[in-house]
Amino acid sequence: MKVARRRQAMLDAVLSGLTDVETLCAHFAVSEATVRRDLGALAEQGLIVRTYGGAAHIGIREPELTLAQRQSCHEGIKAQLAAMALEQIRDHDTLLLDGGTTTAALAEVLHRRQGLHVITNNLAALSALERLPEGRVTLLGGEMRMSSMTTMGPAAQAMLTRLSVDRVFMSADGVTADLGLCEASPEQAWLKELMISRSARCYVMADHTKLGRTSQQHWTPLPAEWTLITDARDERMLAAFRQHNVHVLSPHSLPSEQA
Numbered sequence: 001m002k003v004a005r006r007r008q009a010m011l012d013a014v015l016s017g018l019t020d021v022e023t024l025c026a027h028f029a030v031s032e033a034t035v036r037r038d039l040g041a042l043a044e045q046g047l048i049v050r051t052y053g054g055a056a057h058i059g060i061r062e063p064e065l066t067l068a069q070r071q072s073c074h075e076g077i078k079a080q081l082a083a084m085a086l087e088q089i090r091d092h093d094t095l096l097l098d099g100g101t102t103t104a105a106l107a108e109v110l111h112r113r114q115g116l117h118v119i120t121n122n123l124a125a126l127s128a129l130e131r132l133p134e135g136r137v138t139l140l141g142g143e144m145r146m147s148s149m150t151t152m153g154p155a156a157q158a159m160l161t162r163l164s165v166d167r168v169f170m171s172a173d174g175v176t177a178d179l180g181l182c183e184a185s186p187e188q189a190w191l192k193e194l195m196i197s198r199s200a201r202c203y204v205m206a207d208h209t210k211l212g213r214t215s216q217q218h219w220t221p222l223p224a225e226w227t228l229i230t231d232a233r234d235e236r237m238l239a240a241f242r243q244h245n246v247h248v249l250s251p252h253s254l255p256s257e258q259a
Helices: 003-018 022-030 032-046 066-070 075-084 101-107 123-129 155-158 186-197 234-240
Strands: 048-051 054-058 093-095 117-120 136-139 141-147 148-150 165-170 174-175 181-183 200-205 219-220 227-229 246-248
Touching: 003 022, 003 032, 022 032, 022 181, 022 234, 032 048, 075 101, 075 200, 075 227, 093 101, 101 117, 101 123, 101 165, 101 200, 117 123, 123 136, 148 155, 155 186, 165 174, 165 186, 181 186, 186 200, 186 219, 234 246
Parallel strands: 093 117, 093 165, 117 136, 165 200, 200 227, 227 246
Antiparallel strands: 048 054, 141 148, 174 181, 181 219
8 A cells, every 4th residue: 555545544544533553553454663654744744643652633623513403413323322321320320411412312211210310511401300200400500501501610610529420421522532522612621521520430422423533622531441332333433442441332232230
């Protein structure tokens, strides 16, 4: 394969989620030195950013979809992710739900558990949460972000410092194995980081279009141990996450233990 063609293929691979050197070596059947040289050349062109042990695609910032557009996008997939997420939840758990239409889909099925305490900044989820049997709902205060119908800012951050939860369910514009969650604003990214820090277990709900996606420039790092809930079936796409010791739940994966 000619160098220019291989580097374009490597750029496409990084964009799809194959971001570490070892995986790229196996994928292209080339040496580590060749991969590092190609990644260096792509970084010099401003197409990727080098990371420890690999690279991440920089991407071009995309305009945010409206809430209505997001609600009508991949509705069936969101319901599938919600069903998988529900299997991780026990009666009487305390949960933290991030903003987003995917986590709002999870709120739609939480009435199947008893005695939940749900803490959220997601106003789009409130109508579903009023159906919780023997449950409680705590709404994080703060400034409303109209485009996503979520609350954020110092008030929400202050409330979080006084709370702890069993499980947090996150959504994002994109997720990579090494950089974490990408978001449209630094305020969103910081609030998500606080949410994760207050939870014993972290779950990221992301459909296949969000894996490896770097469409925004603000990042939330993920903990050393976390679970990806996705509809993705492409093992090449999921390999990058598994190599970072991420627990992956997908339609063809084995059921996870509820702990």
